[in-house]
Amino acid sequence: MSRVGRNIHVSVDRLRQLAHRDARPRKIKADAGTCPKCDSHFSADEMQRNLRVCTACGHHFPVSARERLEQLGAPGGYEEMWPDLRAADPLQFTDLKPYTERIAEAEKATGMSEAIVCADLEVRHAPAVAAVMDFAFMGGSMGAVVGEKFARACDRAAQRGVPLIVVAASGGARMQEGTLALMQMAKTVIALDSLAAAQVPVIVVLAHPTTGGVWASFASLGDVTYAEPGALIAFSGPRVIEETTREVLPADFGRAERQLENGQVDAVVDRRLLAERIGRVLHILRRPDDDGPTSTQAPALQWAQGGAQWMGDAVQALPRKVMDRIRPGSPDGEDAG
Ligand SMILES: [Zn+2]
Known part of the structure; x- marks a missing residue:
């Protein structure tokens, strides 16, 4: 007191x-x-x-590639592949500083060895292979290692017979690798083509920003293409175009919502709903042999993937009312189960 x-x-x-x-x-x-x-x-x-x-x-x-994998799968629920592939410097390129120095800085800042992380993972219990880009590593630019890892991810998805999930976030080709970087556009497109031949679907998520050589190659070739709200999706950014054409562009130029209107993306999906949405698509796209003829998933796609026998079984299992409608000349549907 x-x-x-x-x-x-x-x-x-x-x-x-x-x-x-x-x-x-x-x-x-x-x-x-x-x-x-x-x-x-x-x-x-x-x-x-x-x-x-x-x-x-x-x-x-922005989300780092590894955090993105955790968001899509479960924390720690993915297995990273080829983490040791590192960029060489075949052109011995120097701009304001040597390329090797830039790589070392990016490695130190991000704890990653390149601008893409590939992994086996499960999204809502559906298996997939993922190739996720990280904008923090030299602007998510695509050099020879990004192209190589992407192509390997495609091979892996084809080999496992599971869909490929691609999350793009990139400023484009890596100028420090010159033509070698531009060649990755062709390489990644060819890799995706082999996936199409293997009937393996590709789900692409376009994060902010997806531009340049990445948008002009694999990022625009998904079977299902989602974009995050507000993401810039364009070959050239609005500033570059305005400076070149001396014309003022609309405020929403190249933004995900505008690209949805233009038909470039299938849906703009909030990140908090993304895993759920992708998981649902993965389940729909499951192959007939994944869970046998009792599966009720995606009849149309099962059929397209050679599940004709399965389709026959599925039709037999349809309710009597539906059978009545699809069987010509059998109004009573006597055989229907
Ligand atoms: Zn806010």
């Missing part, structure tokens, strides 16, 4: 200063958890829990 009578020496100026400071809105210094659209701030935990989507305005933050 002796504290009650104690003098506290605080100057009036200091008190005024404090009052003034409290009246001002407290501005948190912008960092990786600050939404660039609405200034909402999230802790690292919140960001992870919200799959790096702003809960206030829906802005989609």
